[in-house]
Amino acid sequence: MASQWPCSPPSNRGRPAPAASSCGALPLDALSEILLRLPAKDLCRLRAVCRSWYSVTSDPFFIGAHAARHPGPLFLAKFRGDRAHIHVVDLSGTVIKRMPETSASHQVLFTRLNLACLATEWNRCRVLNPATGAVRVLPEGPAPNHVNRVNLSNPYTFFALGRVTSTAVYKVFRMFNRPGFMSMGQQLFELFTINGCTDHARWREMQSPVHVVKPWTGVVADGVVYFFVMDTIGNVIPPDFIVSFDLGREEWRRGLTGPISGNAGALEQYRKKKAELDLAELKGYLVVAHYHESPCRMDLWFLTNFENEIWVKEYSIPIIQTPNYDFCVKPLFVLDDGRLVLYQTPIGQLLICDPGANTFAEVEMGHLDSVGVFTGSLLGLPEGDVV
Amino acid sequence: MAAPESGDGNNGAARMVTLISSDNTRFEVEAAAASLSQTLQLTILDGGGGGGDGIPLPNVDSATLSKVLEYCIKHAPAAANGGAPNATAVDRAELERFDNEFVNIDQSVLYSLIMAAHNLEIEGLQSLVAKKVADMIKGKSPMEIRRTLGFPDPTPEEQAEMNAHMLEYGWAYE
Missing domain, CATH: 3.30.710.10 (Potassium Channel Kv1.1; Chain A)
Structure with missing residues (x-):
């Protein structure tokens, strides 16, 4: 029947159990059951209680179970009032973690990953592991073949961080816009692998697409970087035409027609500057945000199938437009219950939109300089420390 | 059966x-x-x-x-x-x-x-x-937790580890 109290209870998860608790001598399963209930900030503090508590809370299975029990979301925020720190905040506006930030001018890129990317438009880029606070500064020098083609004294750059799902490899995508590229210049593309193969830990030259991309529209969804493109001389391209670069295969994919190209009325509105288009990532999908007047709404089109170019309008939200036709609400995140977290760029505020009830609630926090979503656990990375 | x-x-x-x-x-x-x-x-x-x-x-x-x-x-x-x-x-x-x-x-x-x-x-x-x-x-500090749960006082070595941890995880104590 009942056996001795086990020091290391039999594990049904096929993992070696860490050493039994030296203090208190609680069975590890019972200890885990207690600690799983505490928020990550408490756990990071009580890792100091004793070695066995440290090892329990550092176990990848524990970290995974804790993340499942405390689903977040967490945001990485840089506040206008405090550019010397990066904050991890939750949706109640509570600051959970604060990390020193050496540069006031780096912005948090829009990502939804376990890592964060901070960059400027003048070729500075760092990758941050919010769990450990570790920072990787990426080299400024270009890929070997680009050495004489980049003006490093006055660069204009675009960065994007993405994760290749199949390999769990993080890569940073960099684009140099050469001076004067609007008329004659050329855009140069490079890739930097963060983890995995070490001889890839340098900037590598990538091919350029046929089109000239609009760098400010760049967004990463499920390991692919997407851009809208510019009209070229004598060749008018539909405003929702999209090119994309696959970070895993390291190649450009064929062009993609957006959701409004087939709608003459919508195109006409766009040409009259009564509509705007933007790209976003939600739930792992590429999303085209179509802002338009009368009625003034933001339609969110999800790309559900790349091969067949299938777009599904999942949201249509009433928005307020500023007088100069600037639509400045960016979709940031979809909560489990379908509510949307929106980012009001001019004032740097997060809004929670309930599309069913058409209500908006402001998240109580300081005005944001820039923001991203943190999907990882503050206890550490389940996939190991890649930075 | x-x-x-x-x-x-x-x-x-x-x-x-x-x-x-x-x-x-x-x-x-x-x-x-x-x-x-x-x-x-x-x-x-x-x-x-x-x-x-x-x-x-x-x-x-x-x-x-x-x-x-x-x-x-x-x-x-x-x-x-x-x-x-x-x-x-x-x-x-x-x-x-x-x-x-x-x-x-x-x-x-x-x-x-x-x-x-x-x-x-x-x-x-x-x-x-x-x-x-x-x-x-x-909401308790590691020392308070040890006292609350009746753990023995830390050895000097354990105390040094706790201090080092407080430095590393300073943000969690704010």
Whole structure:
């Protein structure tokens, strides 16, 4: 029947159990059951209680179970009032973690990953592991073949961080816009692998697409970087035409027609500057945000199938437009219950939109300089420390 | 295959089983209540614990077992309803009141309950005691936690590790 109290209870998860608790001598399963209930900030503090508590809370299975029990979301925020720190905040506006930030001018890129990317438009880029606070500064020098083609004294750059799902490899995508590229210049593309193969830990030259991309529209969804493109001389391209670069295969994919190209009325509105288009990532999908007047709404089109170019309008939200036709609400995140977290760029505020009830609630926090979503656990990375 | 006849053979009354604590005290309790323990459930299904036999629990003393059974008897009707989807708000509030009162106990008793709930695999009781300990820990510093839970004072080496940790995780202490 009942056996001795086990020091290391039999594990049904096929993992070696860490050493039994030296203090208190609680069975590890019972200890885990207690600690799983505490928020990550408490756990990071009580890792100091004793070695066995440290090892329990550092176990990848524990970290995974804790993340499942405390689903977040967490945001990485840089506040206008405090550019010397990066904050991890939750949706109640509570600051959970604060990390020193050496540069006031780096912005948090829009990502939804376990890592964060901070960059400027003048070729500075760092990758941050919010769990450990570790920072990787990426080299400024270009890929070997680009050495004489980049003006490093006055660069204009675009960065994007993405994760290749199949390999769990993080890569940073960099684009140099050469001076004067609007008329004659050329855009140069490079890739930097963060983890995995070490001889890839340098900037590598990538091919350029046929089109000239609009760098400010760049967004990463499920390991692919997407851009809208510019009209070229004598060749008018539909405003929702999209090119994309696959970070895993390291190649450009064929062009993609957006959701409004087939709608003459919508195109006409766009040409009259009564509509705007933007790209976003939600739930792992590429999303085209179509802002338009009368009625003034933001339609969110999800790309559900790349091969067949299938777009599904999942949201249509009433928005307020500023007088100069600037639509400045960016979709940031979809909560489990379908509510949307929106980012009001001019004032740097997060809004929670309930599309069913058409209500908006402001998240109580300081005005944001820039923001991203943190999907990882503050206890550490389940996939190991890649930075 | 038919289940073995269970001791008293009286189909009208609820089936009873006997549990024997480490200090040889016998507890007679309804099978439905004892079956909240995953560990006991199979034995009871097999017809064990009835009649004069009794199930020995060599690691649970009588004080702890009596407390555990108090919990099981209170929760058995709701558990029999499959988590009580039909339970009224009043029933749920009453169980909640009972639970709160139940863990309002001396720390040594709480510790014995954690061990017993773990060993007998009584899921509801495991979460209840875990929640209680989590509430005791929440918001405290590592030293306060050690004192609260009655851990021995850290050795100089452990103290040095704790100090180093405070530096590394300074943000968590803010």
